[in-house]
Amino acid sequence: MNRNAKIFFWVIWILMALLGGNGVIERLTMGHRLAAYTSYVPWGMWVAAYIFFIGLSAGAFLLSSLVYVFGVHKLERIAKLSLFVAATTLVMSLLTIWFDLGHMERNYEVFTRPHFHSMMAWMVWLYSAYFALLLGELYYALRRDLKKLSADAVRDDDRKLKRLATIGIPLAIAFHGGVGALFGTVTARPFWNSPIYPIIFLVGALLSGGALMTFIVAALWPEKDEAWEDLLRFLGKIVLGFLLFDLLLDWADYSIPLWYGVGPEATIVKYVLFGPFWYVYWIVHLLFGVTIPAYLLSRKQDAKSIGIASVLVAVTFFAIRLNLVIPGLVTPELRGLEHAYIDPIGGHLSYHYVPSFFEWQVLMGVVALGMALFYLGQKYLPLMQTFNNREVSK
Amino acid sequence: MNKDRPDNTPESEERRAVLGKMASVTFAGLMLSGVLARAQDAAPQKTLIPAEPFRASSDAHQDVLIRMQGELERAMQRPINERRWGMVIDIRKCIGCSSCTVGCVMENKLPPGVVYRPVIDKEKGTYPNVERTFLPRPCMQCEDPACTPVCPVGATWKREDGIVVIDYDACIGCRYCLTACPYQARTFDFGEHWTDNAAQGADGALALTAARDYQNPPNFEYGKHWKRGEGIIPKSPVGNARKCTFCTHRLDQGMLPMCVSTCVGRATFFGDLNDPKSLVAELAEAPNASILKPEAGTHPNVYYLK
Ligand code: SF4
Ligand code: SF4
Numbered sequence: 001m002n003r004n005a006k007i008f009f010w011v012i013w014i015l016m017a018l019l020g021g022n023g024v025i026e027r028l029t030m031g032h033r034l035a036a037y038t039s040y041v042p043w044g045m046w047v048a049a050y051i052f053f054i055g056l057s058a059g060a061f062l063l064s065s066l067v068y069v070f071g072v073h074k075l076e077r078i079a080k081l082s083l084f085v086a087a088t089t090l091v092m093s094l095l096t097i098w099f100d101l102g103h104m105e106r107n108y109e110v111f112t113r114p115h116f117h118s119m120m121a122w123m124v125w126l127y128s129a130y131f132a133l134l135l136g137e138l139y140y141a142l143r144r145d146l147k148k149l150s151a152d153a154v155r156d157d158d159r160k161l162k163r164l165a166t167i168g169i170p171l172a173i174a175f176h177g178g179v180g181a182l183f184g185t186v187t188a189r190p191f192w193n194s195p196i197y198p199i200i201f202l203v204g205a206l207l208s209g210g211a212l213m214t215f216i217v218a219a220l221w222p223e224k225d226e227a228w229e230d231l232l233r234f235l236g237k238i239v240l241g242f243l244l245f246d247l248l249l250d251w252a253d254y255s256i257p258l259w260y261g262v263g264p265e266a267t268i269v270k271y272v273l274f275g276p277f278w279y280v281y282w283i284v285h286l287l288f289g290v291t292i293p294a295y296l297l298s299r300k301q302d303a304k305s306i307g308i309a310s311v312l313v314a315v316t317f318f319a320i321r322l323n324l325v326i327p328g329l330v331t332p333e334l335r336g337l338e339h340a341y342i343d344p345i346g347g348h349l350s351y352h353y354v355p356s357f358f359e360w361q362v363l364m365g366v367v368a369l370g371m372a373l374f375y376l377g378q379k380y381l382p383l384m385q386t387f388n389n390r391e392v393s394k
Numbered sequence: 395m396n397k398d399r400p401d402n403t404p405e406s407e408e409r410r411a412v413l414g415k416m417a418s419v420t421f422a423g424l425m426l427s428g429v430l431a432r433a434q435d436a437a438p439q440k441t442l443i444p445a446e447p448f449r450a451s452s453d454a455h456q457d458v459l460i461r462m463q464g465e466l467e468r469a470m471q472r473p474i475n476e477r478r479w480g481m482v483i484d485i486r487k488c489i490g491c492s493s494c495t496v497g498c499v500m501e502n503k504l505p506p507g508v509v510y511r512p513v514i515d516k517e518k519g520t521y522p523n524v525e526r527t528f529l530p531r532p533c534m535q536c537e538d539p540a541c542t543p544v545c546p547v548g549a550t551w552k553r554e555d556g557i558v559v560i561d562y563d564a565c566i567g568c569r570y571c572l573t574a575c576p577y578q579a580r581t582f583d584f585g586e587h588w589t590d591n592a593a594q595g596a597d598g599a600l601a602l603t604a605a606r607d608y609q610n611p612p613n614f615e616y617g618k619h620w621k622r623g624e625g626i627i628p629k630s631p632v633g634n635a636r637k638c639t640f641c642t643h644r645l646d647q648g649m650l651p652m653c654v655s656t657c658v659g660r661a662t663f664f665g666d667l668n669d670p671k672s673l674v675a676e677l678a679e680a681p682n683a684s685i686l687k688p689e690a691g692t693h694p695n696v697y698y699l700k
Contacts, residue, residue, distance in 0.1 A: 028626045031585045031633060039507060039581035042569035102567015102582065102633030105626075106547075109566055115548035120570050124546060188540055188576040188690065333578045334531060334686070340512035341495060346586045348507035 013368055020365020027099050027362055034358035038348040040337070041329040045355040046100040048321040049363055051179055052208070053093030053370075054127065055201065055321075056314070058176040059209015061086035061134065061168060068137070068165035074234050077227075080141045081383045082213055087134050088377065089212075090127070092370040099362055119182045126175035133171060137164045145382035176205050183328070191268040191328040200249050204320065207242035211293075211313035214239055218307030222384055229303055236306040239313060240297040247290060264331065272327045280319050289316030326353055459650070461673055462665050467648055469666035475554040479640050480667035481654075482677040483530055484699040487661035490515055490528035497656030501641065503613035505622065506586045510579075510638035511653050530662065532653065533558060533579040533638035534686065534694030541571040541580060541637075550635070556667075556695055557640050562620060562630035571635050576690035585624045585632040617643045640664070667695065 026034055037044030064082035066072040075082075098104055110124045140157040143149065149157070180201030183192040214235040221228055254273075257265035272281055289312060296309035330351050332338050343349040377383060469477050490513055498504065498511045514529040539558050542550050549564035550571055572580045587609055612619040615631075616639065623629030641651035649655070654664045665674035677683060683697040 029624075031624050031628055032582070033585050033624075035584075039572060039584075040578060042572040042582060100568075102569070102635075103565065103628065103630070106564070106566040109547040109549075109564060113547040113549070113564060115546055117543040118546045118548075118570070120544065120568065121546035182570075186544070186574050188574050329573065333576055334514060334529075336514035336516050336529070337512065337531070337578060340514045340531070341509045343507035343586070345506035345588065345590045346584055348584050348586070349509065349581070 013371060016364040016368040017372075019361045020363075020368045023358055023361025023363075024099070024365050026358055032102065033346055034356060036347075036353055036356035036359060038343075038350045038353065040332070040349060040351050041326065041353040043100075043325055043329065044353055045322065045326075045359050045363065046096050048318065048325040049366070050093050050097040050100070051201075051325070052318045052321040053089045053096060053366075054179060055176065055205035055317070056209045056212050057086045057089040057093060058172045058202075058205040059207065060089065060213055061130075061172050061209070062206060063210055063213055064137075065165045065169050065172075068161050069169060074231060077231065077384075078213060078217055080138075080381075081216065081378075083134065083138050083141055084377050084381065084383050085213060085216065085374070086209075087131075087138060088370050088373045089209075090131055090134065091373065092366050094127075094131075095369070096363070096366050099366075119178060119185050123175060123178040123182055126171065126178055130168070130171050130175050133164055133168050137161060137168065140164070142381055142383075173202060176201055183324070188333065189328045190264040192324075194253065196249065196253060200246075200253060203242060203246050203249055204317065207239065207246050208314055208317040210235065210242060211239050211310040211317070214310035215307055215314055218303055218310065220378070220384070224303070232303050232306050233301055236297050236301075236309070239310055240294065243290060243294055243297070243313060268327050268331060271330065272323055275327075277323075280323055284316050284319040285323065288312050289319065329353075458660060458663065458673060459655070462650055462654065462663065465665045465669065465672045466645070466650060469669060469672075470645070470648060476668060477555040477666050478668045478695065479535065479556050479645070480665065480674050480678060480695040480697070481532060481535075481640070481651075482663040482674050482683065482697045482699060484659075484661045484663070484677075485527055485529055486699065487659040488513070488528040488530060489659045489661075490526070491658045493656040493658045494530055494653035494662060497652040498638070501613075501644070501652035502615055503609065503611070504636075505583060505609070506588055506590075507584050508581045508636050510581075510636070529698070530653070531577060531579065531686075532640075532696060534577055534692065534696045535638075535640060537693035537695060538691065539575075540690065540692050541575045544570045544574045546570065557642055558637070559616065559639060559642070560635055560637060562616075562634050565630070565634040567633040567635065569635060576687055576692060577694075580635050580637045583622070583631045583634055583636050585622070585628060614643045615639060617646055 035044065060082045063075065064079045064086065067075050067079040098107060101107060110121055111128075114125075115121050140161045143157060144154050177198035180198035183189075184194055184197030186192050214232065217228070217235060218232055254269050257263065258269045258273075260266070261270075272278075293309035293313045296305040300306075330353065332351055338351050341349060492513050494511050495509065495513055499509070502510065504510065511530055511532045514531055516527045516529060518525045518527070535552075535556050535558050537556070539552055542552060542558060545565075546568060547564055547566055549566070550558065550560045552558050567582070569582055572578070572582060589609065610621075612621045614620075620631055621629060622632045624632055641649070641653075644651060651664055654662045663674050663677055665672040667675050667678060669675055677699060678697045680699060682699050684700060685694045685697060
């Protein structure tokens, strides 16, 4: 990165951190009063951000497992980085959903008052296990570079890594499928209530997590050599593959309810496609998230195009998540409820939801924290090892 | 009365019960003789029992509120697991006055944004052929509630008498149950107050003292004292899911739910569906009784007469 770009990023980061800090203080002192989500649209942007971040985590993690479990050598160089990105985005997601709770101080109750029926409880248990496993993997993956280990110890760590990563695959699939099931099982919400959701979530995770990793490698890799370009092209192909697969699932999810155009689900799909926020689908998702990246990834092979394509995919994926959480909630379950009783003070009995500035602030804070964690990690941990200096260390 | 003093001494319980009964009966008398406007000058004690009986009752000479009051007392004698509370709302009689909504807000000291029983106003047809109907929507206290299994901490469940309750001390405020209820009968306490944004006068906040006297004392949901409060650790029920409880705290004192007592149109009936002789059981069996959204599969215990 050149000097100007660096300054630019620092300025942006400081701004986000300041606004975010302010948002977090407001959240702690004023609770949920400044939030725009309501009792009728009870989940808003934070929930969308939560599933977005946690998807990035699951995707990055599964990418690292390709190395540790299946021995995909091409990706070996980014395995540790993927693990670290998975941990960082997991922290971001948990923080976001923690702020979303009405009683943040009671979060431990999910363990002390377990409720085995609840999909949400399962999700929490599974991602807690996943978090522990992730830390374990990071430890064994990084230990060898942080202190001198004998060849035997390294081999031993490799074995442990493989074991952990092997457990990690079903765990990551279960917990992220569980996030999908959290929505899919809600029968009262026809838009969510679909058996395809856990699968959509998994593919989405692989797509967004893979794209984020590709972008990080494209933008920040220290040694931009031939092998690096090769790696990028390989990653680009993975992203393109998932992009197309995700598009297929998208088609399945929307075209079935829309085909005859009647019924509650069709109403919501029409709302997504032609409602007041139509541009989120057509412009943000379809144009910037699918068409342009697909063109770049299939037609251009240079590192810059792959980098741009993957950052587009990773960032616009948030739009897909918003378009999943919020439209599921915007139609009254009983017609007329929207006018039956209003909240004159905070407007929290409304079906109209646009995230408030306060919500954006908290989200910015979380992103700023994630960026800081990542920055520190790549500065002080041997995450981005090129083949050359690995050779040296051997 | 000292507002912090627990108000559950035997005498005060009795007093509340008597007051509640008196309130209902007074109201019954006032309404049936059609003299609400003249209520102040009339001497209410003498005209408690209406001359013209209310026809929905099997005993043609008894007012429905009195009958339901008696049935309630009878039901409370039986063990909790033998009761199944239910409600019947006659939408042909509902005049859309929202007295139930307001009565509920007063009884449970609901802050802005929290509502247990809104009245949906439906307009059908085009002018001049228009029909308006009103549909009060309490919690349906479903037989198979969709809201309880989703709770990650088991903070909400169906009691033995059929009432779906929330443990405010356990609820983490995730709002999953809000998304799961097919009737949207749950709302979230965002921590608002009616006096937020109130005007400030030269000598301090205008009208605030009076308002605060109303909004600061605790409410008695679930027979406990709840003093709302904000902060890093909000005081429940701020930050919790909230819902209609059929006024469990009033039932425990032998009083009908507030919305039943305040229903101007005499359109809301309440009682034990397990008691075949009760008014609600009779009405719920009527051929014109229906439930909302039967396709949701939750089997509501609230019926509508159309
Ligand atoms: S109406 Fe909703 S809140 Fe009430 S019991 Fe049924 S599902 Fe639960
Ligand atoms: S909001 Fe409270 S009662 Fe509802 S599901 Fe969450 S923890 Fe349970």
